[in-house]
Amino acid sequence: MSVRIALLGCGVVGSAVAKRLIEHSDELTERVGDRLELVGVAVRDVSKPRPESGVPAELFTDDAEELVTRADVVVELMGGIEPARTLLLKAIEHGASVVTANKALLGEDGPSLYAAAAEANVDFSFEAAVAGAIPLIRPLRISLAGDDVHRVMGIVNGTTNFILDKMDRTGADFADVLAEAQELGYAEADPTADVEGYDARAKAAILASLAFHTRVSSAEVYCEGITAITADDIRAARKAGLVIKLLAICERVTDEEGSAAISARVHPALLPRSHPLASVREAFNAVFVETQLAGELMFYGRGAGGEPTASAVLGDLVQAARNRLVGRAGPGELAYAAFPIQTIGAAYTAYFIRLRVKDRPGVLAAVSNVFAAQGVSIESMRQNKDRTDPELASLHLVTHRAQEGALAGTVKQLQDLDEVDSVDSVMRVEGL
Incomplete structure (x- = not known):
C-alpha cells in the first residue's frame, strides 16, 4: 500500500518536488506513515529530457486527464487558469486531494474549487501560492483560527521588491533595474504580472479571503503597479526618511454606515525607514499579521524560487497524505462572514x-x-x-x-x- 502522487508540471518547482520525492523517499515514508509513490508527471513534451528532476522517463505523460484519475494526491504546478482548473476539478471528482501553488487560479475562482473539495471530503491545500517557502497560509487557517485578524500587510512579490530595493540603494531608473532583474532571473522576459501588481493582487485576494472569512476575488482587489515609480520619487522619499515598497494590504475596516467591511489593495507605498518592512531587501518577502489576541506577527523569508516553493508544496503534500491515511480532510474554506468589499475611494x-x-x-x-x-x-x-x-x-x-x-x-x-x-x-x- 502507498499514497499515489501525480505531479502536473515539471518546471523549476516541479523538478524540485519530484527530486525530493525520489531522493528522500525513505525519510518521507517515516514522516507520513506510508510510502509516497510518484505515479506520473504530466508535461507538454514527453520527449524533452529533464535530468534535473531525477524522474524515470517512463513516468512522464502528456495525458494529464488520465493521470489525475489514478492518484490519491494531485500536485498542480502548471500555473494559469486552464487546463489547471478543469484538471483539479476532475482530480477532486475522482477522490484525490489537491496541492497547488496556483495563485492566479485561486484568486480568480478559488470558491468553486473549495466547494468541490468540501463536497468530496478531500484536502485542498495551497501554502505555496503566497510567499513561497514562508509558512503563512497554515497559520491563518489553523494557528490563528481562534483569534480575530485585523490586518495583513506585506511584501509578497520578490521581483518588485528587488527592483525597488535596487533603485533605492543605487538611484538607478526603473527601466535599468528591470533589465538587470531580467538578466539575473528575478524577472520574466514579460514582467507584466509582477511589475503591474497582478501577481501580488492574486495573493492579496487569497490572504483577505482567509484572514476575514470572506470570499474576495482578484477583481475586487485594487491594483497599482510600480512602472510609474521614478528615480525622483525614490530620491524624494529618501530625503523624507521613507522608502517605497509594493505592498499588499488587507484589513477589516468600518464603512460609512458603521458596519464592518474589507479593504484589499495592492500599490506602491512609502514606509518609514524604521519600519521592519523597510529593511526587506532583494527578492525576499515579509508579511505582517495584526490580530486581537496575538498582536503583531511577522513572517519573513524567500518568497519565490524552485526549492523554497517546493518546500511549501511538500509540506502540504505530507499533510494531505497523512490525512488520507487516517481518513479525514484538513480545514476547508470558511466564508461565513461575507463582509462587503470596500472600494478604493473609501x-x-x-x-x-x-x-x-x-x-x-x-x-x-x-x-x-x-x-x-x-x-x-x-x-x-x-x-x-x-x-x-x-x-x-x-x-x-x-x-x-x-x-x-x-x-x-x-x-x-x-x-x-x-x-x-x-x-x-x-x-x-x-x-x-
Missing part, C-alpha cells in the same frame, strides 16, 4: 505628494487652502529649490490619514491652481 491612509510650484510669496498659503477645503490635514511640508528651473520650487507634503476620495479632489484642485506648475507624484504612506 480607503483611509496618509499620502506623500510631490509637486512643483511657483517660487513666490503666497504659494504655500494657496496650497494649504486647497487641502483645508477638502478636509485633508497636512502633517509636514518641505520646500526646496527646483533642480531644473530657478523660478520654481519643489514642494513635498505628507498628510494625515484621509479618505482616498478627498485626496483625489485635493489633487484635482492643485492641478488647476495657478501657483502650481505640476503635481509630479502622489503616493500612499503606511506605518506612520
Whole structure:
C-alpha cells in the first residue's frame, strides 16, 4: 500500500518536488506513515529530457486527464487558469486531494474549487501560492483560527521588491533595474504580472479571503503597479526618511454606515525607514499579521524560487497524505462572514505628494487652502529649490490619514491652481 502522487508540471518547482520525492523517499515514508509513490508527471513534451528532476522517463505523460484519475494526491504546478482548473476539478471528482501553488487560479475562482473539495471530503491545500517557502497560509487557517485578524500587510512579490530595493540603494531608473532583474532571473522576459501588481493582487485576494472569512476575488482587489515609480520619487522619499515598497494590504475596516467591511489593495507605498518592512531587501518577502489576541506577527523569508516553493508544496503534500491515511480532510474554506468589499475611494491612509510650484510669496498659503477645503490635514511640508528651473520650487507634503476620495479632489484642485506648475507624484504612506 502507498499514497499515489501525480505531479502536473515539471518546471523549476516541479523538478524540485519530484527530486525530493525520489531522493528522500525513505525519510518521507517515516514522516507520513506510508510510502509516497510518484505515479506520473504530466508535461507538454514527453520527449524533452529533464535530468534535473531525477524522474524515470517512463513516468512522464502528456495525458494529464488520465493521470489525475489514478492518484490519491494531485500536485498542480502548471500555473494559469486552464487546463489547471478543469484538471483539479476532475482530480477532486475522482477522490484525490489537491496541492497547488496556483495563485492566479485561486484568486480568480478559488470558491468553486473549495466547494468541490468540501463536497468530496478531500484536502485542498495551497501554502505555496503566497510567499513561497514562508509558512503563512497554515497559520491563518489553523494557528490563528481562534483569534480575530485585523490586518495583513506585506511584501509578497520578490521581483518588485528587488527592483525597488535596487533603485533605492543605487538611484538607478526603473527601466535599468528591470533589465538587470531580467538578466539575473528575478524577472520574466514579460514582467507584466509582477511589475503591474497582478501577481501580488492574486495573493492579496487569497490572504483577505482567509484572514476575514470572506470570499474576495482578484477583481475586487485594487491594483497599482510600480512602472510609474521614478528615480525622483525614490530620491524624494529618501530625503523624507521613507522608502517605497509594493505592498499588499488587507484589513477589516468600518464603512460609512458603521458596519464592518474589507479593504484589499495592492500599490506602491512609502514606509518609514524604521519600519521592519523597510529593511526587506532583494527578492525576499515579509508579511505582517495584526490580530486581537496575538498582536503583531511577522513572517519573513524567500518568497519565490524552485526549492523554497517546493518546500511549501511538500509540506502540504505530507499533510494531505497523512490525512488520507487516517481518513479525514484538513480545514476547508470558511466564508461565513461575507463582509462587503470596500472600494478604493473609501480607503483611509496618509499620502506623500510631490509637486512643483511657483517660487513666490503666497504659494504655500494657496496650497494649504486647497487641502483645508477638502478636509485633508497636512502633517509636514518641505520646500526646496527646483533642480531644473530657478523660478520654481519643489514642494513635498505628507498628510494625515484621509479618505482616498478627498485626496483625489485635493489633487484635482492643485492641478488647476495657478501657483502650481505640476503635481509630479502622489503616493500612499503606511506605518506612520
